[in-house]
Amino acid sequence: MYQNATDIDIISYRTLQTRAQEIARGLIHAGIAPGDTVAIMLPTSNDYFYSFFGILYARAIPVPIYPPARPSQIEDHLMRHAKILQNAGVKLMITLPEGKPLSRLLRLQVDSLHAIVTVEALRHQAAPTSPPAHTHQQADTAGIGTPHADDIAFLQYTSGSTGVPKGVMLTHANLLANIRAMGKAVNASSKDVFVSWLPVYHDMGLIGAWLGSLYHAMPLVIMSPLLFLSKPERWLWAIHHHKGTLSPAPNFAYELCVNKVEESALEGLDLSQWRLSWNGAEPISHERSPPLQSGLPVTAFGRKPCRQCTDWLSHR
Numbered sequence: 001m002y003q004n005a006t007d008i009d010i011i012s013y014r015t016l017q018t019r020a021q022e023i024a025r026g027l028i029h030a031g032i033a034p035g036d037t038v039a040i041m042l043p044t045s046n047d048y049f050y051s052f053f054g055i056l057y058a059r060a061i062p063v064p065i066y067p068p069a070r071p072s073q074i075e076d077h078l079m080r081h082a083k084i085l086q087n088a089g090v091k092l093m094i095t096l097p098e099g100k101p102l103s104r105l106l107r108l109q110v111d112s113l114h115a116i117v118t119v120e121a122l123r124h125q126a127a128p129t130s131p132p133a134h135t136h137q138q139a140d141t142a143g144i145g146t147p148h149a150d151d152i153a154f155l156q157y158t159s160g161s162t163g164v165p166k167g168v169m170l171t172h173a174n175l176l177a178n179i180r181a182m183g184k185a186v187n188a189s190s191k192d193v194f195v196s197w198l199p200v201y202h203d204m205g206l207i208g209a210w211l212g213s214l215y216h217a218m219p220l221v222i223m224s225p226l227l228f229l230s231k232p233e234r235w236l237w238a239i240h241h242h243k244g245t246l247s248p249a250p251n252f253a254y255e256l257c258v259n260k261v262e263e264s265a266l267e268g269l270d271l272s273q274w275r276l277s278w279n280g281a282e283p284i285s286h287e288r289s290p291p292l293q294s295g296l297p298v299t300a301f302g303r304k305p306c307r308q309c310t311d312w313l314s315h316r
Contacts, residue, residue, distance in 0.1 A: 001046060002223035005234065011046060013214075016053060019046075023054025023094075026122030030115060032092060034059035037155065039085055039093040041065045041078075044200050044224040047119040049210070051094045052154075052200075054122070059147060062154040063088045063167075064201035067096070078102055082109040084157050084165050094119060149173040156203055178207060179215045186246060186276055190217040193273075195244035197228035197235050204280060208248060218246075232256045233265045243273040251279055 001009045032038060038055045040062055042048040055062040065084060068077040078099060085093070089112045093099070096118070103116040147153070153172045157165040182188070194213045198205030200222075213220035221242045228235050236257065239247055 001044075002221075002227060002238070003045075005227060005231075009046060011049065016049060019050035020053035020057055022126045023050050023119065023122050024057035025126035026117075026124070027054060027058040027060060027092070029125040030092060030117065030122065032058055032060050035152075036060045036091045037063050037088045039063040039065050039088070039090045039095075040201075041067050041081070041093060041095040041099070042119075043067045043096075043226075044222065048200055051119060051122075056147065056153070059151070061152050063090055064154065064156070064206065066199060066201045075102055078106055079109075082106065084167075085110045085113060087165075088155055088157075088167055091115075092117060094122070147172050149176075156206075175207065175211060176215075179212050182208060182212055183216050188212070188216040188218060188246070192216070192218040192245045193221065193242055194218055195221045195235070195239045195242060195247040197223045197225050197238075198249070199225050204248060204250070228253070229256075233261045236261075236266070236269060236271065239274050240270050245273055245275045246277075247274060248278045248280065254279065 001011055003009050027038065032055075038058075038060050040048060040051050040055070042051060052062050052064070063084070065081050085106070086109065090110065091112055091114050093106075093113065093116045095116060097120075099116055100118065106116065107113050149172050151172055152169050153175050154170055155167045156170055157167050194209055196205060196209035198209050200206050200210055209222065210220060219242075221238055221244065223234065223238060232253070235247070235249070235253070238244065
């Protein structure tokens with residue numbers, strides 16, 4: 001996990017489980033019951049991943065919502081998302097500390113919303129000295145539930161570009177079928193390295209990159225979309241440094257790399273390990289997005305240039 005342009009933090013499976021179970025206990029103490037919906041509005045970060053799985057451990061339903069580009073924009077941002085929160089019947093939202101003061105204002109628009117909390121607050125509630133809000137579940141590890149195949153894994157909302165955002169209910173069985181199909185299509189294995197800057201509130205980033213990597217036991221190198229947008233070459237250099245083999249992106253990303261990255265920024269770049277890329281998650285235009293190879297030194301790809309293809313299936 002790129003914490004910023006240079007600092008990297010490693011999350012193991014054990015750490016993910018431990019931190020997620022802390023969040024789950026905090027949610028149970030806060031009154032969240034199985035089947036309740038919990039919104040996550042956090043940037044790409046360790047806490048996002050801990051929160052997503054923490055909600056699942058509590059047998060609740062995550063509702064990912066994209067965060068504001070800057071914390072100073074959070075008030076306007078929350079107001080725009082009130083309709084999604086209302087539609088999903090969200091009981092609790094996990095967000096940045098800057099969102100806490102807006103709790104009362106947002107509750108006036110979202111009847112079901114009981115609280116806006118931070119990850120740190122949930123960890124504090126998970127401490128043994130904190131009494132549970134109710135007895136739906138025991139707030140210890142033994143009380144953390146195991147989901148069923150037909151349980152809703154999370155709610156994925158559309159962008160709203162053509163109307164009011166609509167929620168899509170995805171079960172655990174849906175996700176597993178999708179992840180297995182994608183893995184089979186790309187011949188994924190634990191020998192692969194997945195590199196991604198894709199937003200984790202979007203299906204390609206959440207399902208394709210993160211959940212897919214977890215399922216197929218491949219390392220995932222991930223950075224914030226903002227790090228990529230400010231310097232697109234960071235994506236390519238992450239593939240270089242970590243010997244990435246799989247790395248997808250939407251159409252505009254390839255265009256950005258070809259048209260905005262200076263040749264001097266690519267000196268020494270080696271992408272020869274990058275065996276598969278794919279283009280999806282938005283309309284694909286060959287006219288707008290020339291082949292990535294045309295904008296990079298031939299030596300960057302070595303003898304095995306990456307294959308470009310369209311997205312092979314829908315994530316919904």
